[in-house]
Amino acid sequence: MTIDHPAQPARTEPAGRSAQPALSLIGAAKTFGPVVALADGTIQIEAGEIHALVGENGAGKSTLVKILAGLYTPDAGDFTLAGKPVAFRGVADSKAAGISVIYQEPTLFPDLTVAENIFIGRQPKNGLGLISTGAMRKAARALFDRLGVQIDPDRVAEGLSIADQQIIEIAKAISLDAKVLIMDEPTAALSGVEVDRLFQVARSLRDAGAGIMFISHRFEEVFALCDRITVMRDGRYIATHVTNETSVDAIVRQMVGRDIAALFPKQDAEIGDAVLTVDGLSRAGVFSDISFTVRSGEIVALAGLVGAGRTEVARAVFGIDPYDTGRVTLDGKPVKAGDPQAAIDAGMGFVPEDRRKQGLVMDLSVARNATLTLRHRLARFGIISGRREREAAEEWSARLQVKTGSQEYAVSTLSGGNQQKVVLAKWLATEPTFLIVDEPTRGIDVGTKSEVHRLISELAGRGIAILMISSELPEVLGMADRVLVMHEGRITAELTREEATPETVMHAATGSLEGAR
Amino acid sequence: MTDTTTKPGGGGPVTVATERTTNPIASIVRLRELPVTVALVVLVLVTYLANPLFLSAQGVKDLLLNATIMIILAVGQALVIITRNVDLSVGSILGLVAFATGTMFATMPQLPIIAVFAIAMLLGAVLGAINGALVTIAKVPALVITLGTLYIYRGLNNAWAGGTQYFADDRPDAFGNLSVDTVLGFPVITLIAILVVVVVAVYMAGARSGRDLYAIGSDPDAAKLFGIPVGRRVFLAFLANGLLAGLAGVLYASRFNSVGATTGSGMELDVVAAAVVGGVAIFGGSGSVAGAAIGAILLTTITSALTALRVDKFWQQAIVGILILAAIIIDRVASLRTAKKLRMSEARDV
Numbered sequence: 001m002t003i004d005h006p007a008q009p010a011r012t013e014p015a016g017r018s019a020q021p022a023l024s025l026i027g028a029a030k031t032f033g034p035v036v037a038l039a040d041g042t043i044q045i046e047a048g049e050i051h052a053l054v055g056e057n058g059a060g061k062s063t064l065v066k067i068l069a070g071l072y073t074p075d076a077g078d079f080t081l082a083g084k085p086v087a088f089r090g091v092a093d094s095k096a097a098g099i100s101v102i103y104q105e106p107t108l109f110p111d112l113t114v115a116e117n118i119f120i121g122r123q124p125k126n127g128l129g130l131i132s133t134g135a136m137r138k139a140a141r142a143l144f145d146r147l148g149v150q151i152d153p154d155r156v157a158e159g160l161s162i163a164d165q166q167i168i169e170i171a172k173a174i175s176l177d178a179k180v181l182i183m184d185e186p187t188a189a190l191s192g193v194e195v196d197r198l199f200q201v202a203r204s205l206r207d208a209g210a211g212i213m214f215i216s217h218r219f220e221e222v223f224a225l226c227d228r229i230t231v232m233r234d235g236r237y238i239a240t241h242v243t244n245e246t247s248v249d250a251i252v253r254q255m256v257g258r259d260i261a262a263l264f265p266k267q268d269a270e271i272g273d274a275v276l277t278v279d280g281l282s283r284a285g286v287f288s289d290i291s292f293t294v295r296s297g298e299i300v301a302l303a304g305l306v307g308a309g310r311t312e313v314a315r316a317v318f319g320i321d322p323y324d325t326g327r328v329t330l331d332g333k334p335v336k337a338g339d340p341q342a343a344i345d346a347g348m349g350f351v352p353e354d355r356r357k358q359g360l361v362m363d364l365s366v367a368r369n370a371t372l373t374l375r376h377r378l379a380r381f382g383i384i385s386g387r388r389e390r391e392a393a394e395e396w397s398a399r400l401q402v403k404t405g406s407q408e409y410a411v412s413t414l415s416g417g418n419q420q421k422v423v424l425a426k427w428l429a430t431e432p433t434f435l436i437v438d439e440p441t442r443g444i445d446v447g448t449k450s451e452v453h454r455l456i457s458e459l460a461g462r463g464i465a466i467l468m469i470s471s472e473l474p475e476v477l478g479m480a481d482r483v484l485v486m487h488e489g490r491i492t493a494e495l496t497r498e499e500a501t502p503e504t505v506m507h508a509a510t511g512s513l514e515g516a517r
Numbered sequence: 518m519t520d521t522t523t524k525p526g527g528g529g530p531v532t533v534a535t536e537r538t539t540n541p542i543a544s545i546v547r548l549r550e551l552p553v554t555v556a557l558v559v560l561v562l563v564t565y566l567a568n569p570l571f572l573s574a575q576g577v578k579d580l581l582l583n584a585t586i587m588i589i590l591a592v593g594q595a596l597v598i599i600t601r602n603v604d605l606s607v608g609s610i611l612g613l614v615a616f617a618t619g620t621m622f623a624t625m626p627q628l629p630i631i632a633v634f635a636i637a638m639l640l641g642a643v644l645g646a647i648n649g650a651l652v653t654i655a656k657v658p659a660l661v662i663t664l665g666t667l668y669i670y671r672g673l674n675n676a677w678a679g680g681t682q683y684f685a686d687d688r689p690d691a692f693g694n695l696s697v698d699t700v701l702g703f704p705v706i707t708l709i710a711i712l713v714v715v716v717v718a719v720y721m722a723g724a725r726s727g728r729d730l731y732a733i734g735s736d737p738d739a740a741k742l743f744g745i746p747v748g749r750r751v752f753l754a755f756l757a758n759g760l761l762a763g764l765a766g767v768l769y770a771s772r773f774n775s776v777g778a779t780t781g782s783g784m785e786l787d788v789v790a791a792a793v794v795g796g797v798a799i800f801g802g803s804g805s806v807a808g809a810a811i812g813a814i815l816l817t818t819i820t821s822a823l824t825a826l827r828v829d830k831f832w833q834q835a836i837v838g839i840l841i842l843a844a845i846i847i848d849r850v851a852s853l854r855t856a857k858k859l860r861m862s863e864a865r866d867v
Binding site: 069070071090091092094095101103107108109110111112116120121122123128129130131 | 719722723724725728729731732734735736738739740741742743744745746798802803
């Protein structure tokens with residue numbers, strides 16, 4: 001494939017763009033010892049545009065962001081802001097130059113108030129030179145009014161939803177008078193309504209003249225929101241497109257450098273008897289009257305907005321959290337409430353939403369992680385045999401095509417997609433009859449995404465009953481045999497594969513249509 | 518507190534923001550310093566009812582004198598703990614500085630008292646700065662670093678002092694009188710401690726760099742991402758803690774009859790206990806120096822109270838332990854309740 005990759009800064013500029021973009025990074029390179037994290041990082045962001053940066057995981061997007069944020073110093077490359085060359089010595093320099101970064105993992109201080117989080121380091125002062133909490137509260141409120149949101153400036157940041165945390169980060173950026181706002185996968189943990197609110201805010205900032213860089217794995221969002229798209233692959237700049245002059249297929253081809261299989265290859269599986277039956281499950285304030293079944297070979301998707309109670313239901317079914325009333329039965333036998341070990345023994349597996357915090361022990365080796373659930377079976381007289389551990393891990397890693405140099409490497413060295421495979425391996429090794437997967441492809445690049453989908457589909461093919469929680473509609477519609485939609489802690493719709501469309505699911509998820517069928 | 522602000526119209530959207538009335542009682546109940554304050558008041562009241570002599574003029578003076586040194590140490594320790602670090606070497610710093618103070622008076626009697634204070638605090642600051650430099654440069658947990666310097670500073674003290682001890686006779690009367698003379702009923706050294714509490718408390722609440730310490734303890738990685746100079750702030754927190762431990766060392770030499778090789782041994786754990794009981798979260802990010810100071814008063818008062826109540830002195834340590842656990846449990850229960858409340862409100866909001 002030929003790629004549009006001029007070596008000179010003077011590349012094909014879309015019409016109507018100024019000669020001096022708000023931010024321009026050309027040919028930036030960054031190596032860590034022998035590892036080349038970025039070979040040719042190039043991006044130009046104009047004032048008043050939303051510019052998408054897309055690429056698979058490992059394409060160098062995060063390294064590029066960290067250079068812009070002042071966290072990394074590039075080894076080579078030209079970096080200019082509004083035509084003036086800059087060299088950042090640290091984050092403070094980048095901030096002072098008008099660049100604000102909103103990271104995927106929120107970076108608020110949980111113990112400080114919302115207002116203080118916005119103004120930390122530059123709190124307004126009173127006549128005595130001391131911080132004025134009153135002025136700070138007022139300023140925070142003014143920012144929230146401008147953004148059209150209601151967040152109490154006096155509450156601590158701990159416990160805020162990710163969507164609210166992002167709004168606070170944006171408020172912070174506005175108060176810093178940011179000229180360039182970088183959003184690194186801001187929608188990964190958001191759902192419909194929250195994404196809309198974020199987009200509204202982004203558009204109004206763009207119209208006010210800010211340059212926005214938007215990183216996302218979700219193409220529908222990229223195409224709905226962004227004016228231009230820059231593609232990266234393997235640490236290199238590939239091309240920049242004007243959004244209305246390109247297509248998803250073209251972008252995906254450039255990202256992966258090859259044609260990839262269909263995104264959501266759910267294979268037909270023979271659907272058998274009910275494996276899991278949940279009957280009238282309730283927990284005060286969290287969810288109520290949840291009843292459903294999952295049959296062998298079936299993938300049931302649990303859709304809904306973030307906060308609708310999907311993960312909470314899954315956690316209760318698996319015994320991590322308690323429930324007040326209701327019953328869970330697996331293969332006809334009741335499962336003890338509030339006891340994950342009992343759930344595992346009964347044949348359940350749980351692939352959690354947050355790989356890093358809940359799915360893996362990041363500092364342990366691949367082998368150790370993959371066999372964590374097997375400790376009892378691998379042990380003889382209570383002592384785990386290292387050889388048997390390795391053998392079991394190798395078998396499962398091979399079956400799942402985990403790409404790692406050695407079973408002994410720490411899991412933290414793997415890419416997100418491969419980490420997810422290790423989590424899957426961990427549970428598959430227990431040979432479950434019922435598996436819960438919570439946001440299985442969150443933050444995973446396109447190529448690996450379809451591999452994870454293929455794996456889940458294969459598992460269903462082997463007769464495992466699967467409950468999949470997902471906020472990505474295409475994933476839900478592509479993978480699920482049946483879709484349960486939750487809204488405010490209740491199941492508001494149960495849709496067959498044929499009935500499930502973006503519209504029916506979204507209506508049920510937002511509660512805007514009674515019994516969407 | 519309740520007012521309605523209307524932004525002037527024009528280009529922007531006209532919005533009306535209603536200030537949420539914050540219930541003053543509710544915000545007092547949420548105060549992290551509340552449990553320790555209540556415990557202190559109850560302890561003093563119960564002891565007073567059982568033995569009215571406990572709150573006589575002399576009794577109060579003794580309580581304050583006993584608490585003074587611990588208050589200063591607890592304030593310094595709170596600074597460090599709030600940044601998600603800890604300094605276990607303060608007992609050794611205090612010992613070394615107290616012995617240095619004794620040596621100065623014994624060998625250089627012409628030295629003005631104010632100069633002794635300055636030199637002693639400088640010594641403490643240097644010892645604290647060594648801790649700070651090791652923690653921020655070597656990036657080894659402060660627990661390990663300061664455990665090491667605890668022994669090193671104590672070893673230096675041992676080597677220097679040997680069997681030497683300095684007694685009250687070796688120092689000028691004016692210096693000893695700091696612990697005897699009172700102003701408005703407060704011993705002078707207690708007034709110094711109160712001044713320390715006020716200055717540091719105002720700094721922590723009202724200065725940007727003070728708020729940075731909370732941010733660092735709340736999430737060190739986020740603090741780095743935000744551009745807060747984490748290393749410099751943590752270094753200065755250790756330095757300030759060393760300086761305060763140095764001050765405590767001088768005052769120790771004024772207050773107590775003798776200083777020698779073992780002065781201050783084991784105090785570090787009392788200090789950490791005082792801070793934790795006073796509501797300073799051991800993982801940083803929240804708490805206040807005022808709370809730590811009240812914690813110090815509570816712990817030192819228990820000893821006197823138990824004596825006044827004729828409780829066997831050996832129970833004292835067990836009671837301190839129970840207080841530490843109680844402080845942590847109260848904290849945990851409170852945060853679980855908040856989490857539950859948030860969960861409920863979020864479930865409704867979506």
